[in-house]
Amino acid sequence: MKFKYLAFLMLFVALSCGNDGFDSTELDQYVDRFEAEANERGQTYINEIANIEIHLVEIITPGILGQCVRGLSDPNQIHIDRAYWLEADDLQKEFVVFHELGHCILNKDHENTAGANGNCISIMYDGNSNECLLSYNLDTKEAMLDELFQ
Numbered sequence: 354m355k356f357k358y359l360a361f362l363m364l365f366v367a368l369s370c371g372n373d374g375f376d377s378t379e380l381d382q383y384v385d386r387f388e389a390e391a392n393e394r395g396q397t398y399i400n401e402i403a404n405i406e407i408h409l410v411e412i413i414t415p416g417i418l419g420q421c422v423r424g425l426s427d428p429n430q431i432h433i434d435r436a437y438w439l440e441a442d443d444l445q446k447e448f449v450v451f452h453e454l455g456h457c458i459l460n461k462d463h464e465n466t467a468g469a470n471g472n473c474i475s476i477m478y479d480g481n482s483n484e485c486l487l488s489y490n491l492d493t494k495e496a497m498l499d500e501l502f503q
């Protein structure tokens with residue numbers, strides 16, 4: 354099941370997001386970083402970003418860290434699992450936000466291709482496949498961001 358872990362959902366109903374008050378600024382930092390990485394590669398998504406809402410929510414389905422929730426008329430929403438977020442380090446947060454922005458803004462599907470070393474070449478790894486091993490760190494991220502924005 355391709356979408357099991359980091360799910361990409363097409364939902365046409367508004368979901369309750371609860372009060373994420375203090376969370377927003379921290380989440381926005383990672384969205385700003387996405388735009389900065391795009392800028393470094395000669396791209397901009399400032400208009401698309403303006404039409405996205407990002408919230409910390411309780412995602413009940415086990416193993417789902419984030420979701421891109423598409424709306425027909427409402428802005429697209431990114432939901433990040435609050436419990437995961439509270440335990441995640443900086444790069445793990447960056448990974449999940451960039452992955453969901455990959456769905457919501459770049460319209461990317463999952464990509465589980467492995468490079469020569471077996472590591473996933475893409476940030477759009479579905480989080481569940483055995484086809485590649487996720488290694489998103491300071492040594493690998495530049496190449497993975499190049500792949501994301503190519």
Ligand SMILES: [Zn+2]
Nearest residue numbers: 359360361479
């Ligand atoms: Zn995904």
